[in-house]
Amino acid sequence: MHLTVLTLTISMPGCRSLKEKRQRMGGLHERFGRNPAVAVCESGDHDRLDLSEWTFVVTGNERRNVEAIVSEIEDKIQRTVDGRLIDATRETL
Incomplete structure (x- = not known):
């Protein structure tokens, strides 16, 4: 099982x-939450305009599939x- 955490600041x-x-x-x-391999949440700067x-947590059986989903996001x-x-x-765990 492979897991990658992607955190984006926009x-x-x-x-x-x-x-x-x-x-x-x-x-x-x-x-992004429709994909069962992806968990997504607004993880910071809630009150800043x-x-x-x-943060997106992506999991899967193959590392290249996880990396492909992360890159697509x-x-x-x-x-x-x-x-x-x-x-x-x-961050890959």
């Missing part, structure tokens, strides 16, 4: 409310979220 300049922050993040729980931190967030990815940390 900057959202000009965000004026928590409601706008949620809208700009675009439903990450719904998008200009930052959002999300990171790429999709960079393309679809109305913000700028400023930090990405991967």
